[in-house]
Structure formats: C-alpha cells, structure tokens
Amino acid sequence: MAAANPSIFLLMVNGQVESAQFPEYDDLYCKYCFVYGQDWAPTAGLEEGISQITSKSQDVRRALVWNFPIDVTFKSTNPYGWPQIVLSVYGPDVFGNDVVRGYGAVHVPFSPGRWFMGRRPEYTDPKVVAQGEGREVTRVCSQGFVTLLLSVVTKDMRKLGYDTGPADTRGVPGPGLPQGVPR
C-alpha cells in the first residue's frame, strides 16, 4: 500500500499529558487539541480530548496529576504545517464558574523516540496560540507549567528523502527539571 502512494508519510504520536505545576490555582482540568496545516489529516485516534479535574496532592510536591492519554496518527504529504498540540487549562473562579487558566502549544517532536517536555501555558486567545500571526497585540502573564510525555514514530519519511536527525531519548528540559531526563 505504501508503494501505491509513495508521496504520503505517517506520523504516530502517543503519550500523555502527565501533570502540571500552577502555584496559584487548584482543581484544574485540561483540554488538548491538535492544530495542523492543510496538507495534514488525522487517520486514527482522537485529535482532541478533555481530562478529569485534579486537585493538588497533599504532600510537599503539591503536584497536579492528570496522566491523560494522547493517541493519534496523522498522514501528510508535506512537513509544512507540522502538528502542534494546543493545551488549555481550566479551573474554577471564586463563583465556581470555569475560567481559563492558561493556553500553551508545542510542536510534536519529529525525531522518533520518547520525549519528556515541559510547556508553560499563558493567558491568551484560543487557537491563536498555535499561529504566529496576530500575536503582536496580545499581552500575557505566564503562570504555570504543564508536562507532556510523548513517543513519536514516523513511517516512510526516509523513503521520501527526509532526514529527521538522530532518534533522541533525551527530554526537552524545562525550569525545575534536570537536563536531559532519560526515560
């Protein structure tokens, strides 16, 4: 089947939205969705989801853990528009209404392997967070940190002439995390 349509390659992403650190907020849930270019289409799995509500742990870590699974496969003819995961974190305000606590986006890694990444959601407009244009007029306060653990597998990229570099199992370090966390 791959030989009949040699111009398509596949990208499979699985992993989890692991946990968050938000010093000022508690009882949070997150939504994830994927944003991608016109040459991309999901072929399997879910491209969006909503997690459970989690409260800070009682121990000294004060961790907010979701352990929320991500499992999706994309097909594409062009790396332009490489998928980004957009995360939105929500929590209750004083009156009990759900308000957004932050948005963040990160490109899906393109070297095969396991990646441990931290991202800092900021307060800005939805879906704009995945685009570069139009951000000049927004002011944000960054106030929290979400950790994602992702595994990536690609198919037929090398056949089409793409070199994605070495498969890397070291993580992308964020503040407070040790450099190069092997998993």
Add this chain to the structure above:
Amino acid sequence: MAEVHVIGQIIGATGFSESSLFCKWGIHTGAAWKLLSGVREGQTQVDTPQVGDMAYWCHPIDLHFATKGLQGWPRLHLQVWSQDSFGRCQLAGYGFCHVPSSPGTHQLDCPTWRPLGSWREQLARAFVGGGPQLLHADTIYSGADRYRLHTAAGGTVRLELGLLLRHFDRYGVEC
C-alpha cells in the same frame, strides 16, 4: 533542489532587567534560497511573568525553504523589546543565531546586546527611557560595520528549533 524545514518555537527570554517583553524576529537567507511556505518574520505577544524571571512566548516557527546552494544558510535575527504600562516600547537587546545545520531538534541560547550611546544618552535612558537603536536591522546579523558600535549585554533568548532536511544526500552534502 534540496529542501529544508525549520519547525520550532521561540520559547522565551531570560536575564533581561525589564519584565514585560516581546520579540520581533526575522529570517535572512542568501540568494540561492527560496521560501516556499511560512512567514519570514513576525512578532511575539508581550509576556509578563508571574512566577520566576523568564518571559515565555512559545512562538511557533514553521518555514519551508528550497535551496540550490549552501551559501547564505538561514540566520534568525531577533529584537527583544520591553513594553511598559503606558504602551511605550524600549529596546532590550538585539541578537542573531544561525539555524542549525544538522537534522533533529536543537536547543539554542541566543545572547543579545544593545547599543550604549554617549554617557548623556545612558543617563537619559535610565531616567526617561528610550535609548539608541540601529538604523539598519541587517547589522544584527552581519559583521560589516560592527566595529563602530559600543554595546552592553542584554539577556538570553531561548529557542528550540527542529530541522528536517530533504534530498541533501542526492547532492552529496553531508549534514
């Protein structure tokens, strides 16, 4: 023709004395390079960090180049500015870095500098704000007239850039 995809983010900036920061970025390439998809320049949002000193932008970069030669490998140039509560902008630093040349994901820390000016201008900047700026942005990434400048260090911009190369092995190029 060989193709290069630059996919990544301008993550943020740290080490600047000012706090509400934004970044104007652009990519400069040589004559043999052609931009097929993506925007060549842009500007991030303004970030005021509530926790810690690092301003986070997470500004996505997705560029697709085709090239006939190795000369003029892409260079990313940055201008970090701060914005105060009145909406006035002040230069915090200029910096540039080459886009990496080996495929895969790279963490880059780009140092920045800002022109100092005379002692009068430095005094005025401390009290009133403002300060000298470059007339031509290409001095940021070229070495030509740098000897005329006296500069001071700014903070560091952190980037994560992934590089995807296509058909480089057909032309015998090793990366």
